[in-house]
Amino acid sequence: MTKRTEYSHQLDLQHGRVEMAHGGGGKAMAQLIDELFLQAFSNPWLEQMNDQACFNLPPGRVVMATDSHVISPLFFPGGDIGALSVHGTVNDVAMSGAVPKFLSAGFILEEGFALVDLQRIVISMAQAAEVAGVAIVTGDTKVVERGKGDGCFINTTGIGVVPEGLNLSGNRVQPGDKVLLSGTLGDHGVAIMSLREGLTFETSIESDSQALHDLVAAMVTEVPQIHCMRDPTRGGLAATLNEIAQSSGVGVSIYEANMPIKPQVSAACEFLGLDPLYVANEGKLVAFCPAVKAEQLLAVMRQHPQGTEAAIIGEVTADPLKFVQMETVFGGKRMVDWMSAEQLPRIC
């Protein structure tokens, strides 16, 4: 594509840093957009260079979701804030059964942030968007003074279209439904924890950050009767199950023995005093479907590369108290409550 303006010097992506002017609306900002964002995100809608993106959507109900990403560190095993900002919103859109179509991207950059890091993030976003089959069609860049941000924050908003015949919602879950999980719990949270200050432990665990649109498409095509899907991100599986129990006015019973958890994640949680049920995921989904369809759905999930470790982890019960409970490996029962505030490690 052609640039709007010829600049006297090319943006120094190797050694340059974000300056206040990059968010100021002038030539420096135009150059950052031209030489970085437009290069990476290149698509016909963005290239119209309007204040808004103008597009047509295929017929069907339109869904929209937004998500702000403030993760620290920005780069982590298995991903970075760029890819995560695409996956997070794509997954929120896809959980309705929708096919994700378009994304917006809003950047809040801190003065002094290395352009080489920004470039790495932007390229990662572009790649993630391509894999997810979405176009980043509009955006915004702001710069805050040094010390007033944490390098880079990204907000993305996504739009998708729900195919005919699907109706997935948090309030449609019914007693008797089976609960299915697409894979192992806690990978993302533990990968991030392993890098936090003062907490250096070596691990081979990588974040599970990934776009789930294709797995979702396979699932809803085969079993359109699915009542609800969610991606258990912050607050982990425990928060998601409690949300659904509240919205649908049901109880949920899960089985500890069926819970897929990597041994490394289990070990890390053990010595950090964390419970994998409360640890964040960025590439897993939980689905609620009528019991008669559960085995069929499980088979579809397991055939998909993103669902090879899928499992039926529980069932929905009639419970006016809307409790989430877990049958432990011992046969005893315990509550799986909402997490109160941040999960903090225990000392002994």
Place this chain on the structure above:
Amino acid sequence: MKYVEEYRDGKLAREIAERIRQEAQPTREYNLMEFCGGHTHAIFRYGIPDLLPDNVNMIHGPGCPVCVLPISRLDMAIELAVSHGVILCSYGDMMRVPGSRKRNLLKARAAGADVRMVYSCMDALKLAQDNPDREVVFFAIGFETTTPPTALVIHQAKKLGLTNFTVFCNHVLTPAAISSILDSPEAGELGLLSLDGFVGPAHVSTVIGSQPYERFATDYNKSIVIAGFEPLDLLQAILMLIRQLNDGRAEVENEFSRAVSREGNERAKDIVDKTFAMRDAFEWRGLGLVPHSALKIRPEFSQFDAEIRFPVEYRSSAENSACECGAILHGVKSPRDCTLFGGACTPENPLGPCMVSSEGACAAYYSYGRHQESLINTASVE
């Protein structure tokens, strides 16, 4: 996970539970106190109450270091962080514990104090080395398990010649707390607390050994079984206690023999003795002033004592008057006996010590056991 899953085997657990059901005599009650918060947490996390017969009652003891730290000492830590400009290093689960006027370390941090969460006291020492122009204070809490590492960093700081590192010492002693419970009027003349035996601490006992508990068997006629924190350890210990009681024995037995000896860890005990001296008395949240129940830093290490370096006043603070934590920590009442439980007092808004840490009895009841509360409530309504 090797060496962990072996102690969480569901089939074996059900077998032990079956033996407990067979051997527990239906004509009597078995009132057993698990001293440690770690045990309380494990009991609820693994749903152990569901496996026990109705006449085997687990009573939750005061062995949660976060729960028993008094408001006044927490206020002192907050004061250190807020008024003295230090880097205050704390274990994670102290961060949300409410002090007076609903203050806590997280709120102090939000208001600008430099409070850091550490996983080890060595991290605090490293912060002191990395920030030579800042005062770094390690907020030391815990029972005998966490005391030897604190002693080690004090020695390390001396060896390194650090002048910007101090320790705010709040280490407390397990046997003193057990004595306090057994000597309390509730367990004595009031007769409110019937205690037959104790599940003894796991990690604490790796340091102090099993010997310090022997006087509770000989002098107080109580059965004691030291147990690991894994669910199978707990079930096995409960079975061993039931057998002692059935036989009329009051002994110290060691279920956790893979880690605990009679003498304990001599090197750890030695460095603790060299570094700390006994306090005449120390306030425990819920138990009040308990004689000879806590440690202070010896005068020869006074340059590392935050209480000497920084003028922070000790002001006694009152608990909420409706809070039953005192009776709960004594084993006299259960969380469900408290009118604040689950209403005014929840893990999000804890009023009393037993709700503040996940190892506290109220928090464990609330987070893991509420489905049983609802059964009880439903049953009583019907």
